[in-house]
Amino acid sequence: MQIIESGNVAAALGVKLSRAQVIAAYPITPQTPLTEKLSEIIEAGDMTAEYIPVESEHSALAICIAASSAGARSFTATSANGLLYMHEQLHWASGARLPIVMCVVNRGVGAPWTVWNDHQDSMSQRDTGWIQIYANDHQQIIDSVIKAFALAEEVMIPVMVCYDGYLLSHTYMPFDIPEATLTDSFLPPYRPAYCLDPDEPANLNTVTLSDVRTDINGVKAHGYMEIRHLLQQDMLASMDAIERVDSRFKNIFGRGGSPFIESYRSDDARFIAVGIGSLSYHLRDVVDDLRDEGISVGVMSMQLYRPFPYQAVAKALKDCQGVIVFEKALSYGYQGPVCSDIKSALYHYVGPEGSRPFVLNYILGLGGREILTKDLYEGLKLSCTTKPSSPDKPRWIGLKL
Amino acid sequence: MHTKTNILSLPEEELVYPGNRACAGCALGIAYRIGLKALGKNTIIVVPPSCLTVLQGLYPIAATKLPCLNVTFASTAAAATGLLGALKARNRKGINVVGWAGDGGTSDIGLQSLSGACERGDNFLFVCYDNEGYMNTGVQRSGTTPIGALTANTPIKGKLQRKKDVPAIMSAHRIPYVATCSAAYPLDLYDKIKKALTYEGVKYIHIHTPCPPGWGFEPRYAVKIGKLAVETGLYELYEVENSNVRLTGASEKLMEKRRLLPARDYFRAQGRFAILTDSQIEQQQQEVNARWEAYFNTTEDPDEDTPD
């Protein structure tokens, strides 16, 4: 069924269709309407789930961690400082290999306070062992939430579904709500291999030594490093699972097909602009204009940021002349995190004349600074037409010092 | 009147294996062993980092026969709520959910999530074992370290502030059951846990838990020190049932007999109070006397003739 609704409602409907069993919620702008909507759906009796209004985000994820350990499909959502407040719990959830799904409605982080959109919140959590998916529009939000549960439960790694605060969370767009009977067949009830139960006692997340150790039957058990190595291996291997889940979804619902990156007018492009979320659609408009002027340029959006789809990224970018990465986040003291990762993915791909594409970085839109089409147009055009100088230093768009 | 458990009626089954990793003479070992007997097998325990994490064993060996979830330091109570949510979703009924944390994990870093759970009225038991300091990290001061105690980070002057009254904070949430216990009175602890489990909502049990290396006494004296704390009147055993306060067990007897041991006996038996001067001890004695005078006034003096 097609409806016109906000991005937050799209996410809430995705959670409803996924039949999450335990939902922990703490308010923070611009996530709040999502968990409010869920409380309304549950109070109205349209969904059976435990809705737990916690006293902090740290506790929100604690609830999900415990509920997931005890075998329930668990969901929470947050933004900005709420996500940062969860930091310790993010590592705990992935270390404990729990298939929690969380929506991160992207917002800039304090200080100073801002409630508006950028990507610093989720980008700064990239090393916590969570899968990170970014949605570009409302349809992708609802679809990604449903796919995220299927993925998380297959690979036993928690998943963040990230989307732009306000630009997507509070704007209204048409999208299709998948049929509940179809989502039920796509996403069967959660059946973990083990969950906490007095009938089968186990001690989870115990202190684990540096070295391997035998159990009481003399069988070798992993040490801390083996457990962590397996997280890394499974995280990398999850890219196959992501493709499988995406194609299963596409077979049923007819949408998807580009779970890693989404390319626009890129096949023959000499230059490729890279963006995340709604910005990538904004860049499409700019690229259309530049194409009209005869500049061979396309857009690539990152749909998946962790695990980093380095092969897909390299394949898409290695043969072009220049890559221009537009970012709403910064690794302070260096450059945008996506820019660094793209450079590293391209490192092994050297062209016939010993050349690689140049990679430029633009920082823009921090704390919701308006991104003018004119500025994107000028920045991208300049980058496609002049030889870049000091490419390692990010340039800033829209700065008014 | 509920029947009191005695040593003969205590369940024989052990849910804590012998030979765990607690220090020799650790009173937590007593409290945990007896506590789990009271909880029984149909229980899931939540444990934050603390001496109990160590007692529980190192992967892949565990010291308890119950399912246990180790969680982050601040999140014991919230995790207990999460377990309840999952059990309800899975339609698993009659399982006790229990958070078992140290005093730091309860009175300091864990207080916010515990308070949140109390306000929501989630149905679990929270046990705080109070060894009056951050023992796992090497005996630093906590909110419940008593005034005057030397710790690793109050090494010269001793702690300058009073002990935080956590059971009173819990009572202020108007949860249905709050009780204080001591590891030195394990049967009282057993009965109070049993009683707690009959209530719906958050139940809170605070256990005074002497710690030989942290408090500076020989391992064999853990029970003796625990009893001294009660018999000097410094630590009261009581229950708050639906907001009604009542001294219990050894403290109730003390009230009836109207005879406290000198506080000095307790302080002088422990290295951590070595810098307390006689006048500081006297000052604490005055405070205990004043507190107990109020208790005495609520009962009749056994030495006075009772009028017919």
Ligand SMILES: Cc1ncc(C[n+]2csc(CCOP(=O)(O)OP(=O)(O)O)c2C)c(N)n1
């Ligand atoms: C967030 C966080 N901060 C600090 C620590 C370090 N830490 C681990 S155990 C502990 C002390 C625990 O004290 P308490 O709760 O009183 O239990 P005890 O060790 O005394 O039994 C501390 C400070 C931690 N694990 N996590």
Ligand code: SF4
């Ligand atoms: S330090 Fe104290 S509380 Fe901790 S295990 Fe040793 S005796 Fe027990």
